[in-house]
Amino acid sequence: MILRSRSAVVTGSTSGIGLAIARAxxxxxANVVINGFGDAGAIExxxxxxxxxxxxxxxxSPADMTKPREIEExxxxxxxxxxxxxxxxxxxxxxxxxxxEDFPVEKWDQIIAINLSSAxxxxxxxVPGMKARGWGRIINTASAHSLVASPFxxxxxxxxxxxxGLTKTLALEVATHGIxxxxxxxxYVWTPLVEKQIPDTMKARGLTKEQVINDVLLEAQPTxxxxxxxxxxxxAVFLCSDAASQITGTNLPMDGGWTAE
Ligand code: NAD
Numbered sequence: 001m002i003l004r005s006r007s008a009v010v011t012g013s014t015s016g017i018g019l020a021i022a023r024a025x026x027x028x029x030a031n032v033v034i035n036g037f038g039d040a041g042a043i044e045x046x047x048x049x050x051x052x053x054x055x056x057x058x059x060x061s062p063a064d065m066t067k068p069r070e071i072e073e074x075x076x077x078x079x080x081x082x083x084x085x086x087x088x089x090x091x092x093x094x095x096x097x098x099x100x101e102d103f104p105v106e107k108w109d110q111i112i113a114i115n116l117s118s119a120x121x122x123x124x125x126x127v128p129g130m131k132a133r134g135w136g137r138i139i140n141t142a143s144a145h146s147l148v149a150s151p152f153x154x155x156x157x158x159x160x161x162x163x164x165g166l167t168k169t170l171a172l173e174v175a176t177h178g179i180x181x182x183x184x185x186x187x188y189v190w191t192p193l194v195e196k197q198i199p200d201t202m203k204a205r206g207l208t209k210e211q212v213i214n215d216v217l218l219e220a221q222p223t224x225x226x227x228x229x230x231x232x233x234x235x236a237v238f239l240c241s242d243a244a245s246q247i248t249g250t251n252l253p254m255d256g257g258w259t260a261e
Pocket of ligand 1: 011012013014015016017018035036037038063064065066091092093094114115141142143144185186187188189190191192193194
């Protein structure tokens with residue numbers, strides 16, 4: 001249990017990759033603030049399950065990642081409840097697939113807010129405490145789309161390239177404070193986010209569901225396999241370990257070879 005005295009905030013952790021990361025950090029002994037939307041009963045079940053299974057404390061923050069004040073309050077809630085926020089995982093994200101000329105302006109703004117600006121707001125709230133304690137881990141869930149592009153995902157690719165730049169900048173700013181800042185960049189991971197974009201990709205490209213899965217999604221991954229949420233979570237845990245204290249400012253792909261091409 002390498003994270004026994006630590007506390008973490010994981011944004012967008014009521015589902016998919018974020019939930020797997022929150023559970024993996026809790027398994028290593030960290031108290032966790034989970035965050036995100038969903039059915040209240042299902043969220044409470046996950047929260048209570050984390051406490052029961054791993055013997056840590058878990059609370060849910062309903063903060064909306066488009067609202068700077070709520071994001072700041074989420075970090076303060078973690079600090080008030082646990083005494084510190086030592087690990088911040090900026091993971092919340094949404095996707096929208098459309099040719100640029102039809103891309104709804106409000107969707108562009110929402111994606112930039114959730115996938116990029118929310119990380120800035122959480123970071124600026126959490127960094128003073130991390131600096132004061134001389135230890136911190138900031139992990140941003142970026143994407144293979146922080147390194148390469150795909151058509152019809154203009155806002156997502158722009159936001160993910162942005163978070164890669166924010167990661168590098170912040171890593172330099174806090175390097176002497178015992179704080180590391182890195183991105184994990186998964187390829188396609190089978191989560192609701194991927195499932196939900198299949199109908200729009202079918203429409204945008206005129207393909208069947210099977211064609212989207214095999215010829216668009218897995219086409220990008222030389223291994224022809226989806227990444228799993230547990231694999232991403234294991235890398236996040238490693239980045240929180242002492243062995244990773246000299247890994248900072250990096251963008252670590254986990255994409256079945258996608259970005260090697
Ligand atoms: P998901 O849809 O399963 O989970 C997204 C989470 O974000 C949910 O908990 C949701 O409630 C939360 N969320 C959405 N809007 C929010 C808001 N306004 N405020 C607070 N929470 C909000 O998605 P996922 O696939 O687990 O994606 C998680 C992250 O991983 C995203 O940043 C995504 O871009 C990235 N990613 C996913 C894949 C993939 O293939 N699934 C690949 C690369 C990167």
